[in-house]
Amino acid sequence: MGVADPKGFRAAGVPAGLKSTGKPDVSLVVNDGPEHHAAAVFTSNRVAAAPVIWSRQVVSDGRADAVLLNSGGANACTGPQGFQNTHASAEKTAELLGISAGDVLVCSTGLIGEQLPMDKIFAGTTDAHARLASGEEASAAAAAGIMTTDTVSKRAGFEGSGYLIGGMAKGAGMLAPALATMLVVITTDAVLEPAQLDAALRAACAVSFDRADADGCMSTNDTVILMASGASGVTPDVEEFTKGLTATCVDLALQLMHDAEGASHEIAVRTFNAASVDDALEVSRAVSRSNLFKTAIFGNDPNWGRVLSATGTTKAAFEPENLNVFMNGVQVCRNGGLGEDRSLVDLSGRNVTVDIDLGAGSEEATIWTNDLTHEYVHENSAYSS
Amino acid sequence: MGVADPKGFRAAGVPAGLKSTGKPDVSLVVNDGPEHHAAAVFTSNRVAAAPVIWSRQVVSDGRADAVLLNSGGANACTGPQGFQNTHASAEKTAELLGISAGDVLVCSTGLIGEQLPMDKIFAGTTDAHARLASGEEASAAAAAGIMTTDTVSKRAGFEGSGYLIGGMAKGAGMLAPALATMLVVITTDAVLEPAQLDAALRAACAVSFDRADADGCMSTNDTVILMASGASGVTPDVEEFTKGLTATCVDLALQLMHDAEGASHEIAVRTFNAASVDDALEVSRAVSRSNLFKTAIFGNDPNWGRVLSATGTTKAAFEPENLNVFMNGVQVCRNGGLGEDRSLVDLSGRNVTVDIDLGAGSEEATIWTNDLTHEYVHENSAYSS
Incomplete structure (x- = not known):
């Protein structure tokens, strides 16, 4: 249509x-x-x-x-x-x-x-x-x-x-x-x-x-x-x-x-158990915009520390010791610390889900983003816009 | 020392x-x-x-x-x-x-x-x-x-x-x-x-x-x-x-x-004639954080449109038609539109200056940043932190 x-x-x-x-x-x-x-x-x-x-x-x-x-x-x-x-x-x-x-x-x-x-x-x-x-x-x-x-x-x-x-x-x-x-x-x-x-x-x-x-x-x-x-x-x-x-x-x-320029992963960053939809959006957006997080995903590295680091820059309601992070369904971070072994996360596919539990309420929101790749740098350094 | x-x-x-x-x-x-x-x-x-x-x-x-x-x-x-x-x-x-x-x-x-x-x-x-x-x-x-x-x-x-x-x-x-x-x-x-x-x-x-x-x-x-x-x-x-x-x-x-990871250019983004130092910092920071701007500099492309685009996302006091942008001293943008020919800007050296005239006051501030390069993507996708 x-x-x-x-x-x-x-x-x-x-x-x-x-x-x-x-x-x-x-x-x-x-x-x-x-x-x-x-x-x-x-x-x-x-x-x-x-x-x-x-x-x-x-x-x-x-x-x-x-x-x-x-x-x-x-x-x-x-x-x-x-x-x-x-x-x-x-x-x-x-x-x-x-x-x-x-x-x-x-x-x-x-x-x-x-x-x-x-x-x-x-x-x-x-x-x-x-x-x-x-x-x-x-x-x-x-x-x-x-x-x-x-x-x-x-x-x-x-x-x-x-x-x-x-x-x-x-x-x-x-x-x-x-x-x-x-x-x-x-x-x-x-x-x-x-x-x-x-x-x-x-x-x-x-x-x-x-x-x-x-x-x-x-x-x-x-x-x-x-x-x-x-x-x-x-x-x-x-x-x-x-x-x-x-x-x-x-x-x-x-x-x-x-079809985003030069992406090799499509990432859905979902924040749940947030005090408000605005909080969930702020956290998902902060993670989505972290170049360190985006390059880690490009490298198939389930680097949940960079997820927490980005989360920590927001004003959303949460206590660091209550944070949980799941990557492709594996709980890599539990209560703000180490969870399952990061090697259990398989990021070789194109689709990646990151789920962040703020433990602060019942609202949620998802931001869709991509990884940061060599192709992104290439296309945007070579193509004027 | x-x-x-x-x-x-x-x-x-x-x-x-x-x-x-x-x-x-x-x-x-x-x-x-x-x-x-x-x-x-x-x-x-x-x-x-x-x-x-x-x-x-x-x-x-x-x-x-x-x-x-x-x-x-x-x-x-x-x-x-x-x-x-x-x-x-x-x-x-x-x-x-x-x-x-x-x-x-x-x-x-x-x-x-x-x-x-x-x-x-x-x-x-x-x-x-x-x-x-x-x-x-x-x-x-x-x-x-x-x-x-x-x-x-x-x-x-x-x-x-x-x-x-x-x-x-x-x-x-x-x-x-x-x-x-x-x-x-x-x-x-x-x-x-x-x-x-x-x-x-x-x-x-x-x-x-x-x-x-x-x-x-x-x-x-x-x-x-x-x-x-x-x-x-x-x-x-x-x-x-x-x-x-x-x-x-x-x-x-x-x-x-x-020594920033994988950088090939060091960029001083100075905003001047701002209504306040905070305004100048907000604009310089917005430009410094634009991946599109940073990849353009990596590509030696004096893409002042991306400077204006980033400036436009801020709340700083300015009128778009009063903006001037200088890259390595060449006024590539005059009154919000085309200035000198962009080909006059030589970005082949390591040091780049971007000067943004907001035409809204007399304050100024500089943010130092780097370009976004293949090396950045490589180092941050390969190195866990």
Whole structure:
């Protein structure tokens, strides 16, 4: 399932020459209605890219008719000229579709600090407009057009009672809390008001993208968009819709983690018996961001001392002598000290679970992260973004 | 200059078999008086090692007669047995010296979560006691005994008006704010009260060790100790003493950064024109901790977009359109957008300066960090700590 599967949506993805590889780099997603309701969440980075500043304004009235996306350039830190370029690309899209530029969302991803080649953007937009279509193939093309260092394109969806949710995402590194170099577009043909979309999207993001933390960095361009056409004519049960949207977002978030730059392990850091969900998140995030922990996992070393060391930097409620840590199910730390022999832990597989028992309550939360590998260093030292 | 150079101090460093390499791993520093004033600062990690818990208590009355240090084992996350072991090693030292165990500080560094082989600790302590001496050679031996992945031992000192300050340090990674797997012992023969030592030490640490941030991780064992024998008979000008102590600490901190695990660049991240020193520190620290920034520097890529991106995650006072960034003196970012051509920046040397102009005030601060390299990943995935 993808963005062009729900009724009322068309999409396309075309090569416009922004990438030197000749791969698709401009995507367009159009909502043909009858409704044009939308919601979005954006990076909390204060150095926001021009398209983020533009799109925040566009979606503020709860309406969006189209999203123009490009890879091959982030249009971030590009000053007044960068903002004019975003504006111009929205105008171009609006002109082609016969709509208002004020209803066109824009997303960009790629290198920071360079102006986009607008002739290529314009030509690509025209080309994408000519190829707009519904269904599987168009969904796949649109998802391909937003890839940067992604090795695979990401799509997901949900079939509700008489309506569909379809989504696509890009992002293969720089994943972080509150999003990160991640672009996500989700469409639905359900009948929902903007305020309902907004509430459902925020709830879904809080337990999906916000809990994926590949390297603690936060991008200037992160955007998650949800658009509803109402074309199914079905007004969904809001709880079911939120559940389906959440499942779609979790699916996409896990695909992003799976494809994170240079990772050799996918790690679920779960903190339980916490006094609050916030405490559990703080501990899981601290461990997820410890380069020492992440390199140990890369080395297949069940180094629970680094887990405790990271836990000790937080303000979460716990007593050191009550901490228990399990790695892949083996209790390597008991009551803040030595537990089972660390050699019992097999980290040779790709999936790793770390479970931290704070012994301070009954709440829990999981952060998904990756190990820190030679490939990570290689990709991020060789690839400018 | 080292810990056994100021009058009234003796030191030793011996191999006790804790390290499989047969290199020195037990060091002893003794203050023969006439005064035995001391102050210390410890890790703020809530999961503190047994020797940290012990030493905090020892120094709380402002007196310390000796410091026993070992590498080859951190004695962290070792439960009640670990604490008993620390206590026993202090008792052993006290017995040899004819002093009270309650005046013996203990420091350990190495792998977390394993009990120390106490027979080797006792034998090593006896051996070190037999070799206690003043002067250059003893200072060097003591500094060698605390090395872990350090490639060189670290010493520094200051010659005041009639008194000396001598110091040693270990730590080659895990450096972080508020200290990290770092052990530092500083001695002086000046006449100073414990409260004066405490104030001077905190002032010195705040602008030295606290501003070195290699990988954002914080150890369970960090300790900085300052002992005064009063043997020079000279009561120093407190301002001069604090200045000399600060210079000694900065010297040691820079030696630690210079030797940080697997680094190929030493980076000074300076934030200026900030509304406050705290703002400047927050920005410099955020940039210093960005893995994307650190890998870019490893790749000799003057990627100022990643500097801005990290800056944007802070709460410091600034407007994005007023930001300027200089890398090795070249203004690569002007008013939040493109500045000079990035190709003008030569990052092939070991030393890199990043200067961030917030345009929001007149305060400044610098954080010292390193790049993130293949060697870092290698050392920290292969070496357990």
